[in-house]
Amino acid sequence: MLKSKIFRAIVVNLFSEAHDNYEKWHQATWVGQTKYFPLSLYLCRFYWCFAYTVLYL
Secondary structure, eight states: OHHHHHHHHHHHHHHHHHHHHHHHHHHHSGGGGSTTHHHHHHHHHHHHHHHHHHHHO
16 A cells, blocks of 8 residues: 555656646747647646546546
8 A cells, every 4th residue: 555655656746747847848849939838738737637547547
């Protein structure tokens, strides 16, 4: 039980760090300079929520 909690904590930390890096990279690209940026960022966040859900099931 404890091992799985530690594993999940590590995975969530890695995923959140990757998510932050992706957002920074996204803002630096051409998409971040257009009016579509909020939509693409929303899709990115939806993707990460989906990934979290899959990991926790």
